[in-house]
Amino acid sequence: MKGMLVIVSGPSGSGKGTVVKRLVGKNYALSVSVTTRLPRAGEIDGRDYFFRTPREFAYMRDHNELLEHAVYVNYFYGTPRKYVEEQISDGKAVVLEIEVNGALQIREKFPEAVLIFLMPPTMEELYHRLILRNTENMEVLEDRFKRAHEEIKLIPRYDYLVINDVVQNAVTRINKIVDAESLRPARNANIINAFKEQSKC
Numbered sequence: 001m002k003g004m005l006v007i008v009s010g011p012s013g014s015g016k017g018t019v020v021k022r023l024v025g026k027n028y029a030l031s032v033s034v035t036t037r038l039p040r041a042g043e044i045d046g047r048d049y050f051f052r053t054p055r056e057f058a059y060m061r062d063h064n065e066l067l068e069h070a071v072y073v074n075y076f077y078g079t080p081r082k083y084v085e086e087q088i089s090d091g092k093a094v095v096l097e098i099e100v101n102g103a104l105q106i107r108e109k110f111p112e113a114v115l116i117f118l119m120p121p122t123m124e125e126l127y128h129r130l131i132l133r134n135t136e137n138m139e140v141l142e143d144r145f146k147r148a149h150e151e152i153k154l155i156p157r158y159d160y161l162v163i164n165d166v167v168q169n170a171v172t173r174i175n176k177i178v179d180a181e182s183l184r185p186a187r188n189a190n191i192i193n194a195f196k197e198q199s200k201c
């Protein structure tokens with residue numbers, strides 16, 4: 001089976017990082033993005049992100065090394081192309097945890113990608129989680145809240161909306177989506193062709 005591109009988006013504070021980390025296992029590969037933002041305490045280059053200078057980022061973008069890229073609250077973010085393409089041809093489900101503009105670029109290039117939007121049960125809960133996380137100063141927090149308002153307008157462009165009430169529930173829902181998507185005839189042309197061959201006998 002050819003692999004699947006699974007896009008998980010959601011506003012800052014939706015818990016997508018935690019959910020996505022729990023997904024990664026035998027059948028999933030998690031793409032590590034490139035960004036020009038500075039590492040937060042505890043973040044490691046190559047594990048959480050590839051932290052790069054704006055000049056290095058521009059080089060990658062201009063040499064077609066990124067599958068998609070976008071600006072998010074003053075910094076650049078992008079998905080390295082090579083890793084994703086390798087994993088897909090290996091039959092894996094590759095998870096991209098990316099913001100909405102990048103997700104829509106992926107949809108243009110790969111109409112068969114599965115787009116999942118993750119949200120806490122209420123906007124109030126979103127604010128609460130982002131403030132409690134305490135990773136940003138007040139100015140950045142406000143920019144991220146504003147951005148959240150823009151992002152939720154694009155939920156109808158996604159295939160699925162998953163409510164992240166309890167992390168494990170959200171993980172289970174995403175696993176079910178990926179399982180169901182993997183059963184679509186369009187993703188199983190090789191099996192269908194085998195049936196056709198067998199029916200000739």
Ligand code: 5GP
Binds near residue numbers: 012068069
């Ligand atoms: P953060 O700075 O909180 O790690 O990420 C900010 C936003 O950028 C999040 O919405 C995250 O999903 C998004 N993001 C992370 N990597 C990428 C990427 O490679 N491409 C795009 N378009 N967005 C990304």
